[in-house]
Amino acid sequence: MRFELMYESFFKIIQGIPLTLEVVFLSTVCGLFLAVGVALMRVSENKFLSNPAYYFIYVIRGTPLLLQLFFIYYGLAQFIFIRESFLWFFLEDPLFCGVLTLTLSTAAYSAEIIRGGMQSIAPGLIEAASSMGMSKMQRLRKIILPITIRQALPAYGNELILMVKATSLISIVTLMEITGIARTIISKTYAPVEIFIVAGSIYLLINFLITRLIKFAENKLNHGTIY
Amino acid sequence: MMELITFGDTGWGDELLLSMVMTILVSTSSLAFGLLIGTIFASFKLSNSYVLKTIAEFYTTIVRGVPELLVIYLLFFGGSGAVMYVAKIFGHMGYIELSPFTIGTIAVGAISGAYSTEVIRGAILAVPKGQFEAARTLGMKKYAMSFNVIFPQVARLALPGIGNVWQVTLKDTALISVTGLVEIMRQSKIAAGSTHEPFLFYSIAIILYLFITSISYQFFNRAENKFSKGFVREGN
Numbered sequence: 001m002r003f004e005l006m007y008e009s010f011f012k013i014i015q016g017i018p019l020t021l022e023v024v025f026l027s028t029v030c031g032l033f034l035a036v037g038v039a040l041m042r043v044s045e046n047k048f049l050s051n052p053a054y055y056f057i058y059v060i061r062g063t064p065l066l067l068q069l070f071f072i073y074y075g076l077a078q079f080i081f082i083r084e085s086f087l088w089f090f091l092e093d094p095l096f097c098g099v100l101t102l103t104l105s106t107a108a109y110s111a112e113i114i115r116g117g118m119q120s121i122a123p124g125l126i127e128a129a130s131s132m133g134m135s136k137m138q139r140l141r142k143i144i145l146p147i148t149i150r151q152a153l154p155a156y157g158n159e160l161i162l163m164v165k166a167t168s169l170i171s172i173v174t175l176m177e178i179t180g181i182a183r184t185i186i187s188k189t190y191a192p193v194e195i196f197i198v199a200g201s202i203y204l205l206i207n208f209l210i211t212r213l214i215k216f217a218e219n220k221l222n223h224g225t226i227y
Numbered sequence: 228m229m230e231l232i233t234f235g236d237t238g239w240g241d242e243l244l245l246s247m248v249m250t251i252l253v254s255t256s257s258l259a260f261g262l263l264i265g266t267i268f269a270s271f272k273l274s275n276s277y278v279l280k281t282i283a284e285f286y287t288t289i290v291r292g293v294p295e296l297l298v299i300y301l302l303f304f305g306g307s308g309a310v311m312y313v314a315k316i317f318g319h320m321g322y323i324e325l326s327p328f329t330i331g332t333i334a335v336g337a338i339s340g341a342y343s344t345e346v347i348r349g350a351i352l353a354v355p356k357g358q359f360e361a362a363r364t365l366g367m368k369k370y371a372m373s374f375n376v377i378f379p380q381v382a383r384l385a386l387p388g389i390g391n392v393w394q395v396t397l398k399d400t401a402l403i404s405v406t407g408l409v410e411i412m413r414q415s416k417i418a419a420g421s422t423h424e425p426f427l428f429y430s431i432a433i434i435l436y437l438f439i440t441s442i443s444y445q446f447f448n449r450a451e452n453k454f455s456k457g458f459v460r461e462g463n
Contacts, residue, residue, distance in 0.1 A: 058437075059433065059437065061394075062394075062436060062437045062440040062441070063398070063432075063433050063436045063437060063440075064398040064399075064400075064401030064402070064412065064436065065398070065401075066401045066402060066404070066412060067401055067411075067412055067415075067429060067432055067433060067436065070412075070416065070419075070425070070429055071425075071426075071429040071430070071433065074419065074425040074429065075419075075425045075426040075429040075430070076426065077425070078423070078424065078425050078426045079426065161291075161292070164294075165292075165293070165294040165295065166294070167294075168294035168295075168296040168297060169294075169296060169402075171296070172296075172405065179294055179296055179297055179300075182297065182300070183300055186300060186304050187304070190304065192300065192301050192303075192304035192305035192308075193301065193305055196293075196297060196298075196300070196301040196305075199293075199297055200289065200292075200293040200297060203292060203293050203294060203297070204288070204289065204292045204293065207292045208292075
């Protein structure tokens with residue numbers, strides 16, 4: 001064990017934390033909004049809404065994230081009409097492509113989680129709300145979403161951890177976040193075990209904090225719920 | 228554009244098909260390796276030994292909390308070193324290099340094993356207590372009980388979970404492309420690079436993965452039906 005190297009690389013690797021967190025934050029926030037939309041489309045009775053949502057989820061969940069990233073970053077860049085349009089301003093940026101890929105990915109997985117939460121709502125609650133004269137929007141805002149959030153939170157916590165882990169893939173398109181820096185140090189020093197311990201601990205710490213945060217939110221939301 | 232995906236020397240069809248076989252092979256061997264690890268660590272978790280429990284807890288926490296790519300880098304850069312270190316103890320001095328397939332199987336297997344551990348542990352816990360008691364009452368030894376009574380039931384209960392682990396494992400094998408193993412991901416990257424048609428080849432790769440996931444989904448559904456044959460759910 002080369003402790004001095006671990007100590008030195010620790011200060012190099014932590015410089016990647018802001019980028020990792022930035023990507024996690026941007027893609028989970030955008031992804032969550034998209035996920036709610038996709039989940040609502042998925043449960044809709046209108047085939048023109050539910051089918052696209054179904055196929056979106058099917059394709060995203062059935063293919064590796066790395067492939068999705070390459071498809072967006074390299075695949076779309078092939079077309080001249082894209083490279084000449086305003087889209088190119090975004091698509092030539094690896095950071096944008098990374099965030100876009102992760103957003104789409106988490107949207108698909110979270111949509112399924114949200115759908116599961118929605119379907120766990122007792123039909124009587126929705127019937128009661130409509131018989132009290134609540135409109136569709138009111139029911140969604142005051143009954144369906146609050147209960148869904150509470151039901152879906154534990155599974156969503158897992159999704160957040162998967163997201164933190166998934167950000168490591170953007171290092172393959174040249175972005176220097178935690179894993180990217182770790183990889184560079186490993187190939188320079190050839191000390192895979194030491195660097196793995198340092199980088200791995202950072203990820204474990206981030207994930208531990210997220211788990212705590214979700215537990216805290218669960219307790220807060222379940223306040224006043226009687227089982 | 229179509230000539231690019233034909234079979235033979237001019238097209239990439241045969242290469243892509245071979246890479247799909249490679250993806251299936253490496254996923255299957257990773258899943259098998261992971262199930263082996265998972266069975267061992269699940270029994271650790273359910274044992275009475277504090278040390279074994281801690282080891283198993285340590286393993287699943289680390290593997291599930293650290294990016295898959297980092298685990299692959301650890302084994303890619305450190306795997307050969309570790310094997311040589313062990314070989315040295317046994318008196319072998321030469322240079323040993325692990326093939327990308329071996330490294331991939333060990334890395335993805337180790338990741339998949341952490342998830343399998345939880346699935347198998349849950350399945351063992353779901354076997355009704357009465358089954359253990361009945362086996363013991365019949366005078367069965369521990370191994371006879373495990374293999375003849377408990378294991379067949381665990382297999383049935385774990386199957387849906389293993390189906391999920393399989394899907395995750397299959398997708399994780401795309402990450403082994405960084406070690407140079409020519410599976411779908413790597414092959415489509417090579418093809419995209421040399422033909423300047425990334426859109427086409429990444430689209431094909433997407434279709435190939437979707438094909439495997441759909442087929443295996445049906446396979447697991449059938450297997451679940453087969454294993455549940457003759458099993459009546461409580462209350463029916």
